Amino acid sequence: MERFRDRGLRGVGDLVEKPFDPTNNAMSYTASPDTLLETPLAIQQAAPNPANAPSGRFFAEIGIASGMRVLDVGCGNGDLSRLVARMVGPDGEVVAIDRSPEAMAMGRSAEAGPKAAPIRYQQADLAGALPKLGRFDAVIGRRVLMYLPDASATLARLAALAAPGAIMAFQEHGRAGLPAGLGGLPLHRRLYDLLWDTVAAEEGDTGLALRLADLMLSAGHGIEVARSEGILLQAGEPSFLPTLAQAMLPRMVERGVASAQEVGLDTLAERLREEHRVVGGTIVWDLAFLVSARVGLDR
Numbered sequence: 001m002e003r004f005r006d007r008g009l010r011g012v013g014d015l016v017e018k019p020f021d022p023t024n025n026a027m028s029y030t031a032s033p034d035t036l037l038e039t040p041l042a043i044q045q046a047a048p049n050p051a052n053a054p055s056g057r058f059f060a061e062i063g064i065a066s067g068m069r070v071l072d073v074g075c076g077n078g079d080l081s082r083l084v085a086r087m088v089g090p091d092g093e094v095v096a097i098d099r100s101p102e103a104m105a106m107g108r109s110a111e112a113g114p115k116a117a118p119i120r121y122q123q124a125d126l127a128g129a130l131p132k133l134g135r136f137d138a139v140i141g142r143r144v145l146m147y148l149p150d151a152s153a154t155l156a157r158l159a160a161l162a163a164p165g166a167i168m169a170f171q172e173h174g175r176a177g178l179p180a181g182l183g184g185l186p187l188h189r190r191l192y193d194l195l196w197d198t199v200a201a202e203e204g205d206t207g208l209a210l211r212l213a214d215l216m217l218s219a220g221h222g223i224e225v226a227r228s229e230g231i232l233l234q235a236g237e238p239s240f241l242p243t244l245a246q247a248m249l250p251r252m253v254e255r256g257v258a259s260a261q262e263v264g265l266d267t268l269a270e271r272l273r274e275e276h277r278v279v280g281g282t283i284v285w286d287l288a289f290l291v292s293a294r295v296g297l298d299r
């Protein structure tokens with residue numbers, strides 16, 4: 001398994017402490033460490049979720065530099081805020097906003113590292129008027145626009161907080177007709193559908209990621225990077241999907257998308273492993289859509 005290790009992956013606890021979406025994190029905080037302890041061993045031993053791995057590469061390539069003032073919107077528990085705080089260093093500043101005080105409480109109790117910028121957390125609803133936060137050199141977010149009722153309107157409000165020529169960059173995930181692999185993968189496909197059906201039932205915009213570049217262009221920003229990274233499941237690699245399913249299950253049940261019996265957490269890891277073993281090869285499970293733009297210099 002060594003050959004799969006160098007991907008910037010993090011522990012199962014990452015999934016537990018974070019807001020949730022089908023590619024990574026729960027919007028609700030249903031999977032506490034306690035619930036994980038009650039989880040069958042096969043699930044506890046599952047691999048961590050790799051959906052955050054593209055962030056380290058993407059946000060490092062778009063011009064975020066030492067001393068910058070960065071706004072992280074929909075920061076959740078501040079995982080991305082801490083990443084950029086290390087990029088901008090002690091002379092920079094990160095302001096992290098979210099509507100969830102519980103998520104930000106987790107962020108406040110986490111260390112970004114000795115050479116990181118200070119992170120200031122502030123509660124704000126991105127669906128409405130934003131507080132006065134000053135001007136930023138970069139406005140960023142991960143897996144947040146898809147949850148907003150009107151992402152274009154929020155982007156316009158965020159542009160007003162961005163200095164002329166500032167970076168505006170997002171990592172979003174969407175329903176992209178996956179998974180793809182060497183076989184039909186009915187179980188993987190069913191799980192993918194259940195996860196995205198849940199987000200749709202919660203009125204998340206499952207197609208936002210595929211419209212992200214369009215949105216930025218229509219807002220008048222100059223796109224500098226628009227690319228994607230696949231989230232891959234390699235043959236023989238422990239799958240993070242059982243952990244994902246476990247954390248999403250309460251939301252699936254609450255929205256009537258699936259019953260606990262249908263998901264069958266107790267045997268899910270084994271059934272997924274067997275399906276993958278039979279077809280072999282790589283499964284493309286998810287795509288991170290990565291778009292970075294410059295806010296118009298004429299603003």
Ligand SMILES: C[S@@+](CC[C@H](N)C(=O)[O-])C[C@H]1O[C@@H](n2cnc3c(N)ncnc32)[C@H](O)[C@@H]1O
Pocket residue numbers: 018019020021025026027073074075076077078079080097098099100103124125126127141142143144147148
């Ligand atoms: C899937 S989580 C992503 C968290 C974080 N960006 C990350 O990638 O680790 C989505 C976050 O968006 C926040 N969010 C959703 N709608 C929001 C709104 N209208 N205003 C502010 N935050 C919102 C949620 O509270 C949650 O923390």
